[in-house]
Amino acid sequence: MTLLQIEGLGINFGGLAAVDKVSFAAKPGEIVSIIGPNGAGKTTLFNLISGIYTPSCGRVMLSGQDITALPPHRLAALGMSRTFQNLQVFQQMSVLENVMAGCHMGEGNHIFADLLALPATRARTRKSRTTALELLGRVGLADQADQEASALSYGALKRLEIARALATNPRLLLLDEPAAGCNAVETEEIDNLIAQIAEEGIAILLVEHDMKLVMKISNHIVVLDHGKKITEGTPQDVAKDPKVIEAYLGSSAGKEVSNAVG
Amino acid sequence: MNSISTKYATLIAMVAVIVIAPMFFPSSFYYRIGALIFINGLAVMGLVVLIGYAGQVSLGHAGFVGIGAYAAALGPIYLGLPPVLGIVLGALISGSLAWLIGRPILRLRGHYLAVATLGVGILIYMVLNNEAQLTGGPDGMPVQAIGLKEFLKSIGYSVKGSVMWYWLAAIVLLVGAVIGLNLHDSPTGRALRSLHDSEIAARTVGIDVARYKLRAFVISAVYASVAGSQLALMNKFISPDVASFLHSVELVTMTVLGGASVIFGALVGATILTALPQVLTMFEDFEHVLLGLIMMLVMIFMRAGLVPSLIKLIRRLTK
Numbered sequence: 297m298t299l300l301q302i303e304g305l306g307i308n309f310g311g312l313a314a315v316d317k318v319s320f321a322a323k324p325g326e327i328v329s330i331i332g333p334n335g336a337g338k339t340t341l342f343n344l345i346s347g348i349y350t351p352s353c354g355r356v357m358l359s360g361q362d363i364t365a366l367p368p369h370r371l372a373a374l375g376m377s378r379t380f381q382n383l384q385v386f387q388q389m390s391v392l393e394n395v396m397a398g399c400h401m402g403e404g405n406h407i408f409a410d411l412l413a414l415p416a417t418r419a420r421t422r423k424s425r426t427t428a429l430e431l432l433g434r435v436g437l438a439d440q441a442d443q444e445a446s447a448l449s450y451g452a453l454k455r456l457e458i459a460r461a462l463a464t465n466p467r468l469l470l471l472d473e474p475a476a477g478c479n480a481v482e483t484e485e486i487d488n489l490i491a492q493i494a495e496e497g498i499a500i501l502l503v504e505h506d507m508k509l510v511m512k513i514s515n516h517i518v519v520l521d522h523g524k525k526i527t528e529g530t531p532q533d534v535a536k537d538p539k540v541i542e543a544y545l546g547s548s549a550g551k552e553v554s555n556a557v558g
Numbered sequence: 559m560n561s562i563s564t565k566y567a568t569l570i571a572m573v574a575v576i577v578i579a580p581m582f583f584p585s586s587f588y589y590r591i592g593a594l595i596f597i598n599g600l601a602v603m604g605l606v607v608l609i610g611y612a613g614q615v616s617l618g619h620a621g622f623v624g625i626g627a628y629a630a631a632l633g634p635i636y637l638g639l640p641p642v643l644g645i646v647l648g649a650l651i652s653g654s655l656a657w658l659i660g661r662p663i664l665r666l667r668g669h670y671l672a673v674a675t676l677g678v679g680i681l682i683y684m685v686l687n688n689e690a691q692l693t694g695g696p697d698g699m700p701v702q703a704i705g706l707k708e709f710l711k712s713i714g715y716s717v718k719g720s721v722m723w724y725w726l727a728a729i730v731l732l733v734g735a736v737i738g739l740n741l742h743d744s745p746t747g748r749a750l751r752s753l754h755d756s757e758i759a760a761r762t763v764g765i766d767v768a769r770y771k772l773r774a775f776v777i778s779a780v781y782a783s784v785a786g787s788q789l790a791l792m793n794k795f796i797s798p799d800v801a802s803f804l805h806s807v808e809l810v811t812m813t814v815l816g817g818a819s820v821i822f823g824a825l826v827g828a829t830i831l832t833a834l835p836q837v838l839t840m841f842e843d844f845e846h847v848l849l850g851l852i853m854m855l856v857m858i859f860m861r862a863g864l865v866p867s868l869i870k871l872i873r874r875l876t877k
Contacts, residue, residue: 367761368762369761369762369764369765369767371762372761372762372764373764377762377763378762380758380759384756384758384759385755385759386751386752386755386756386759386760387755388751388754388755388819389748389751389752389755393748393751394752396748397749397763397765400745400748400749400763400764401763401764403745406745406746407746407773410741410744410745410746410747411740411741411744411777412737412740413740413744417740417744417745420745421743421744421745424745457759460759460763461762461763463763464762464763
């Protein structure tokens with residue numbers, strides 16, 4: 297029942313192996329976190345999986361299908377969506393329209409009907425609007441639906457990106473630091489949201505620096521250092537792994553992890 | 559619903575301008591200027607779709623204006639088409655050409671795209687200039703009249719050519735506006751506007767960015783072509799200058815001045831840059847200086863363009 301299978305995935309940037317033959321897997325409904333110090337290659341790994349970079353070696357398999365280096369819009373059609381560490385919100389569109397843009401694949405491809413605003417087009421827009429409003433309610437942004445996206449707070453924009461990604465109806469969701477820059481309350485909200493999404497059977501890949509969050513919600517953790525996978529396992533195993541504590545967490549952060557795990 | 563009201567507000571404002579303006583025209587010459595404004599406005603509306611919605615810049619759109627103009631001029635001569643079908647022919651050629659050259663060009667970004675479209679525009683200009691046996695070369699060529707005036711006369715309406723063209727160009731402009739406004743709030747329009755703001759995010763929600771850019775390019779080329787055909791039929795004469803680089807820049811300037819993101823901006827931008835040179839002739843040598851100054855002031859103080867900036871200002875004041 298593996299949904300995502302990463303096999304020996306790697307990329308070189310001018311001789312430097314930014315990601316070096318990394319392998320792991322994710323099942324539906326599972327939250328897999330990728331952790332590691334700054335520059336370990338977490339975001340690069342995300343960009344490889346989501347088709348933004350072309351890997352120099354290895355394969356990405358989704359439900360047994362080889363999807364390596366497919367362009368992102370094809371991946372979206374196969375059920376992969378993502379959010380971004382440095383926000384990629386459609387700034388000049390309203391909050392609602394941002395999520396409606398996420399419904400794009402469900403709207404089909406009818407350029408002439410769109411130019412003439414035929415009833416079918418208006419019906420499609422209405423349907424997207426309903427879906428988008430529902431999703432905004434889920435991430436707690438229903439009240440701000442008609443605002444311009446650029447007017448939202450940082451934490452709200454993070455949630456907006458999640459709503460937009462959910463609008464594509466994904467089987468696999470890649471979240472790149474969803475809680476970065478959020479305060480404790482916002483982090484708690486995002487934490488609950490992620491758990492809920494996973495409960496629906498969507499597999500989640502998570503890159504996150506907030507160790508408390510990672511340890512609390514992950515089913516499985518992959519640890520990267522200098523582009524290499526140094527270990528993987530349950531939060532408890534990883535937290536106890538001396539390699540992790542030594543190579544990445546350091547002594548003080550190690551304590552924080554043990555505290556977080558309890 | 560906000561977007562619906564924007565659509566009708568825009569159309570009502572445009573109809574009001576079109577109907578009220580002639581009441582202040584001291585002579586029929588002004589109808590001609592008006593028609594010219596509407597024709598330019600149509601080409602600019604195409605650029606609103608390309609620049610304002612999709613965020614792609616073309617510096618060669620006068621090339622498509624030229625194709626439309628010469629299709630209306632040559633179609634009747636060589637294919638025996640009625641001039642009206644020349645408009646359709648021009649639109650088909652422009653759309654197909656935009657589709658063919660847009661495929662490789664739209665893979666480029668930013669400055670490269672602008673330079674590539676610039677090249678296309680210049681190429682079309684050169685062909686029109688050099689194929690003298692066909693196009694009359696730099697001297698231009700006469701264009702067969704559309705025949706509408708004679709038709710109106712035969713059914714008992716006698717109108718001046720300039721007056722007829724004022725209303726004809728206005729109707730075409732309104733049709734263009736309706737289509738542009740429809741597009742804005744359609745699934746395709748949302749796809750275009752999202753790739754404008756973030757191509758990478760647009761891809762991750764499943765938008766085939768290359769395909770949608772190409773569509774915006776083709777749509778804008780058709781707008782420009784129809785404008786060019788009208789220009790040729792109204793003037794009953796055409797020269798390669800309509801396809802010149804300078805005209806491309808003029809069109810982009812109108813787009814940006816009026817406000818690239820809104821359809822109504824096209825009419826405002828076209829009005830100012832078409833009418834101002836006529837007004838400024840009294841300043842003769844200072845015409846270009848004043849034009850430049852106005853452009854600079856708008857770009858410094860109203861970077862989104864006149865219409866969006868004014869809307870924002872009014873909203874802030876009425877809050």
